[in-house]
Amino acid sequence: MKALRKALDGLYLAAGALGAMFLLAILCLIVLQMLARWTGQTFPGATDYAGYCMAASSFLTLAYALRRGAHVRVSILLGALGPRRRWGELACTLIGAIVATFFARYAVKATIWSAKLGDVSQGQDATPLWIPQLAMSAGTILLALALWDRLIWIAAGGDPAADAPEGLEP
Template sequence: MKTLRRALDGLYLGCAILAALFLVAMLLIIVAQMVARWTGVTFPGAASYAGYCMASASFLAFANALNRGAHIRVGLLLTAVGRYRRWLELWCFAIGATAAWFLARYAVNLVLWSHQLGDVSQGQDATPLWIPQSAMALGAVVFAIALTDHLLRIIFAGDHGIAAELAGEGSTE
């Protein structure tokens, strides 16, 4: 069980590192676009590439953010329900995991359809859309895994294991 826990935490951290790399790539693209403007050189698709990096960074960071307690939770409500807190958290994680798996399914299908149809961006760069969509789909799948992980932890261990609340720091409410 500890091996699975380490593997899942490693997966979440790996996606967070990828998200950070996409943020750095977005910065470099924006700086390159600025330099290109100053020098009179064209950089077709720069805004699109920066947008792809932003979407990729966002989706890839979801799971790690959940683990670290960075997602907004309704702590006041959870505290107010008292002894029913576990049941409310169970219900919330069940709904969240279900919605996340639907999102992941459709994100993966979007990538497959874009690849099959040869869909490209409408800008001058004509980037095959399945490439930037793949990072988004990966992030959606890992987020669904993370929500399912926390749901199963509540069911079998009685605690969701979100770091910020376990450390006594409280959540961002």
């Protein structure tokens, strides 16, 4: 079990690091676009690429943020449940896992269909849309996995009030 925990935490961390790299890519794109303007050049598609990087960064970091306890939660409501908090956490996590699983399924389907249909962006770059959609699909799959992971962890007796589940030090 420890090997699986370590592998999942490593996967979440790798996705989080990749998301951070996409944030750095946004910075680089903005700087390159500024340099292009100052030199009288054009950088076609820079805004589109920055948008793709923002989406990739957002989706790829979802599972890592969940594992670290960084998602916004209604802890006041859960705290009001008192000794029934575990049941509230289980119910909320189950609903989240189901919704994330459906979202992941349809994100993957959309990516596959974009590739089949040859969809391209409407900007100057004409990027095949399945390429930036891959990050969304991967991020939603990882979020669903992280939610099912958390659900099993809480059901097995883990402390639902803990910000970072056991074995993961901030």
